[in-house]
Amino acid sequence: MQSFHFRLEKVLAWRRTELELEQYKMRLLCVELEQIEQSRARLTAERVVAHHEILRARRIDGADLNAHAARLVHFDGQDRALLRRRGEQEQLIAKAHERLLEAQRRLRLIEKLRANRHAQWRTELNREIETFAAEAHLARWNRERQ
Secondary structure, X not given: OOOOOOOOHHHXXXXXXXXXXXXXXXXXXXXXXXXHHHHHHHHHHHHHHHHHHHHHOOOOOHHHHHHHHHHHHHHHHHHHHHHHHHHHHHXXXXXXXXXXXXXXXXXXXXHHHHHHHHHHHHHHHHHHHHHHHHHHHHHHHHHHHO
């Protein structure tokens, strides 16, 4: 009997590569989301520093308050932009997650086909071995009888 050969082995390899690619893309998207969150954390820290600076100032005039208000408006604008980017990134991650699940499903399907085919081959191999053993036994029995 021939050794086990799965005709769709190249398809299986491609599906594994496809899954790895989708996992890699997902990791990149998650890293980018983390960078956005880190930018928001830095922005929050800058806002706190700005508040502390204005509170610690011994003298505050109108220009200082105006500058502080402008910084707060700037911080708010940056925060809104980061929130929008985060929302977009979360949507990209959701779509990538769907593609990842689909790639996993397609890989499992081919792996299941391979496992079923291997089990079928194993059954055929065992049947051939049993047939060969039975024939060998009968041949020996016939020789001993003569």
